[in-house]
Amino acid sequence: MEEKVEMRVATLNLWGQNGAWEERRSVLVEGLRGLRPDAVAFQETIVADGYDQAKDVLGTDYHVVHQGVGLVGDGNYGASIASHWPLGEVREVNLHLTPRTGDYLYGMLAAEVLAPEPLGPLLFACHGPSHQLSYE
Numbered sequence: 001m002e003e004k005v006e007m008r009v010a011t012l013n014l015w016g017q018n019g020a021w022e023e024r025r026s027v028l029v030e031g032l033r034g035l036r037p038d039a040v041a042f043q044e045t046i047v048a049d050g051y052d053q054a055k056d057v058l059g060t061d062y063h064v065v066h067q068g069v070g071l072v073g074d075g076n077y078g079a080s081i082a083s084h085w086p087l088g089e090v091r092e093v094n095l096h097l098t099p100r101t102g103d104y105l106y107g108m109l110a111a112e113v114l115a116p117e118p119l120g121p122l123l124f125a126c127h128g129p130s131h132q133l134s135y136e
Contacts, residue, residue: 005118010037011126014053016044016077028057039113040082041126044105048076055082063087067109067128069094079109079126088112088121095127 010032015024032040040062046053047066054064063085067078069092081087093108095101108127115122 007039007115007119008035008037009039009041009124010035011041011043013043014045014057016046017053025057032057033059038084038115039122039124040080041124042080042082043126043128044077045080046077047080053077054080058082065090065109065111067105067107067126068092069107078105078107079128081109081111081124081126083111083113083115083124085116085120086114088114 012028014028040054040058042054045066052064052066054066055062058064061084062082064080064082065087066080081090089112091110093110095106095108105128108125110123110125113122113124114120
């Protein structure tokens, strides 16, 4: 009989540190650490001035990569991918393809997750879609 293999995946828009961040942060930390996802995709993650929001809410047991293309404005937040397993090749695509996406972080981050057999390796992707509701 084949052994059952499970993988836990989570995705969430962190919305930076907007709103009641301290209250949201404590709920995120508790919930994500309780869930223990193997791979996580975050949108609107802050990475600036020595602060890494993904690592803050997940802890140090993850390999993390962050979006570097398609950022706008202060460019300190974007998509992030985290995995308990090591990450291999990482690719990014700038999705600013028309003028209507010019004012928003709009990119795609893809990472090779080096999960053990029989799962891996896996391709895991995260993107920042347009924030304009009529364009979703």
